[in-house]
Amino acid sequence: MPGIGQIGEDDQSGLSWRDGIVPVSNRFDDPYFSLSDGLAETRHVFLSGNDLPARFRDGFRIAELGFGTGLNMLATLIEWTRAGVPGRLLYTSFEAFPLSAAEIARALDAFPETRAVADPFLAAWETGAREFDLGPLRVRVIVGDARASLPGWEDKADAWFLDGFSPAKNPELWSEELMADVGRHTEAGGTFATYTAAGHVRRALQAAGFQVERAAGHGRKRHMTRGTLGPRP
Numbered sequence: 001m002p003g004i005g006q007i008g009e010d011d012q013s014g015l016s017w018r019d020g021i022v023p024v025s026n027r028f029d030d031p032y033f034s035l036s037d038g039l040a041e042t043r044h045v046f047l048s049g050n051d052l053p054a055r056f057r058d059g060f061r062i063a064e065l066g067f068g069t070g071l072n073m074l075a076t077l078i079e080w081t082r083a084g085v086p087g088r089l090l091y092t093s094f095e096a097f098p099l100s101a102a103e104i105a106r107a108l109d110a111f112p113e114t115r116a117v118a119d120p121f122l123a124a125w126e127t128g129a130r131e132f133d134l135g136p137l138r139v140r141v142i143v144g145d146a147r148a149s150l151p152g153w154e155d156k157a158d159a160w161f162l163d164g165f166s167p168a169k170n171p172e173l174w175s176e177e178l179m180a181d182v183g184r185h186t187e188a189g190g191t192f193a194t195y196t197a198a199g200h201v202r203r204a205l206q207a208a209g210f211q212v213e214r215a216a217g218h219g220r221k222r223h224m225t226r227g228t229l230g231p232r233p
Contacts, residue, residue, distance in 0.1 A: 015103060023069065023107045027097065030165040032068045032107060034195075034218060039111045041195065041218040042075045049193025049215065049226045050159040053079045058087025063157035063185065065173055066164040067095035067141050069107040070121060074114040077137050091139045092155065094146040101126040146173060150181045158187050162194035167201055176204040183208030186229045197223035 016024045023032045034041040047053065056079075064072060073091055080089055099107075101122050108115040121139075124132040130141040142149050160182055164173035172178075179201070182192065192205065197214055202225055206212050210227035217224040 014097065015099070017106075021110050023099075023103065025097075025165060028165040028169040030169045033071055036218070036220060038071055039075060039114060042072050043079075044218040045195045045224050046072050046161040046163065046193050047075065047079055049224060050161075050191045052076075052159065053083040053085070055159070056080060056083055056085045056089065058085070059090070061090045061155065061158045061187070062092070062161065063153075063155075063159075064091070064093040064161040064163060065146055065178075065182075066162075067093035067098065068163065069099065069104050070118070070125075071108065071111065071114060072161050072163060073134075073137070073139060074108070074118055074121065077117060077134055078113065080136060085136075087136070089137050090155075091137050092153070092157070093139075093141045094149060095141055095143055096145050098130075098141070098143055147175070147178055150178065150185065153185055156185050156187045156190070158190045160186065160190070160192035162192055162196075167196055167198045174198070174201050174204070176200075176207060179204035180208045183210060183229060186210075188229060190229050191227065193224065193226040195221060195224050197221075197225050201225065 014026050016026055018024050018031065018035070022035055024030065025032065062076060073093065076089070076091065104125065105122055108118050120134055130143060132139055164170050167174040192210060194201070195217065197217065202212050205227055209229055211230050212225060212227040214223045215226050
């Protein structure tokens with residue numbers, strides 16, 4: 001990807017750092033979050049795209065493809081706390097290539113609002129914990145290929161954050177088969193949101209049973225995609 005800064009020692013971790021701030025996956029040649037304010041994109045795409053925080057309630061379940069730096073999780077924690085919702089939120093994320101705590105901390109330094117609440121997460125992550133509590137959030141990160149782990153997941157989501165690397169760079173995470181599994185693991189009336197507007201992704205989600213619509217994207221992206229699971233046949 002043009003414009004990426006010096007790799008140096010970061011090469012061994014699979015990361016480069018654009019402008020010293022934005023982590024870029026060397027494996028997928030794609031940034032972990034938007035170059036145009038990743039936190040604002042999270043709020044626009046994944047939170048507003050799923051009509052959150054308006055839908056929050058005790059026991060609400062979010063599932064995510066692509067945990068990355070944990071930015072979406074921390075933004076969710078902030079919005080849940082700000083909304084004053086009683087009870088707990090269950091947050092499950094599927095991640096094939098987890099970053100180290102040091103890499104995540106460096107990435108989150110770009111977002112003081114999330115970095116300010118990240119220490120308990122980073123402390124748990126540093127110990128190797130992939131299930132932990134962050135106040136009202138019960139977090140579970142399932143490490144491995146989602147194509148293998150999602151079919152056997154024992155729960156369903158009320159809202160999905162589909163946040164893998166771009167379909168052009170990481171097509172496996174946007175396949176028709178995996179989107180069908182997303183549909184099977186969504187509660188009736190549940191929703192999804194994603195930054196991509198790729199036609200084959202929209203068609204796969206429609207085939208999975210979602211009523212799909214394009215919406216205004218974040219920053220320079222003209223469109224994103226969101227949808228609601230229709231009645232089961």
